Amino acid sequence: GAGVSQSPSNKVTEKGKDVELRCDPISGHTALYWYRQRLGQGLEFLIYFQGNSAPDKSGLPSDRFSAERTGESVSTLTIQRTQQEDSAVYLCASSQDGESEAFFGQGTRLTVV
Amino acid sequence: AQTVTQSQPEMSVQEAETVTLSCTYDTSESDYYLFWYKQPPSRQMILVIRQEAYKQQNATENRFSVNFQKAAKSFSLKISDSQLGDAAMYFCAYRSWPGGGADGLTFGKGTHLIIQP
Numbered sequence: 001g002a003g004v005s006q007s008p009s010n011k012v013t014e015k016g017k018d019v020e021l022r023c024d025p026i027s028g029h030t031a032l033y034w035y036r037q038r039l040g041q042g043l044e045f046l047i048y049f050q051g052n053s054a055p056d057k058s059g060l061p062s063d064r065f066s067a068e069r070t071g072e073s074v075s076t077l078t079i080q081r082t083q084q085e086d087s088a089v090y091l092c093a094s095s096q097d098g099e100s101e102a103f104f105g106q107g108t109r110l111t112v113v
Numbered sequence: 114a115q116t117v118t119q120s121q122p123e124m125s126v127q128e129a130e131t132v133t134l135s136c137t138y139d140t141s142e143s144d145y146y147l148f149w150y151k152q153p154p155s156r157q158m159i160l161v162i163r164q165e166a167y168k169q170q171n172a173t174e175n176r177f178s179v180n181f182q183k184a185a186k187s188f189s190l191k192i193s194d195s196q197l198g199d200a201a202m203y204f205c206a207y208r209s210w211p212g213g214g215a216d217g218l219t220f221g222k223g224t225h226l227i228i229q230p
Contacts, residue, residue, distance in 0.1 A: 035217075
């Protein structure tokens with residue numbers, strides 16, 4: 001596609017429910033990143049995928065968070081048993097090879113009530 | 114681990130004036146990249162300008178320029194002839210070289226830039 005696409009744009013969920021956030025990277029981009037942005041804060045790194053290598057999960061805040069990516073295509077970030085502190089904007093970015101410029105999607109605003 | 118500090122939570126400037134946003138960082142690496150990203154209300158992060166640490170010349174993109182002081186670990190952004198469309202959150206970011214991998218981009222907490230008409 002022309003840019004990084006994320007869905008849904010906004011998500012409201014009840015505490016304790018599971019949510020799935022989707023990211024469609026730019027076609028041909030081997031590197032994909034997930035970040036979390038809490039209100040009034042910068043971006044926190046969550047997870048990094050590069051091609052078919054094992055993902056770098058060092059930024060995931062707890063075992064309730066997981067992410068998958070099939071090859072060099074779509075990625076899903078799953079948050080299980082959501083908590084109010086999970087409320088944030090979740091941003092996805094992709095780059096051609098992990099060295100080049102990263103292009104960001106518009107994010108998913110998650111609100112846990 | 115690297116850290117990025119933006120000490121100005123908010124800045125305000127009159128339209129057509131010049132404004133400088135500050136950024137300092139801490140690293141033990143000698144090769145790296147520095148970036149300024151703009152985040153308008155649409156939430157999408159837009160790359161404004163990038164600087165490779167090995168380059169002594171300051172990067173420039175039209176009305177945007179940086180003052181990169183490697184020894185001082187300072188990387189400020191100057192916006193000349195400010196326009197209403199420049200209003201946004203601005204984030205300073207650091208990336209190791211070679212890039213990608215464990216930390217991706219390390220971001221500061223951002224500066225909210227207000228443009229007064």
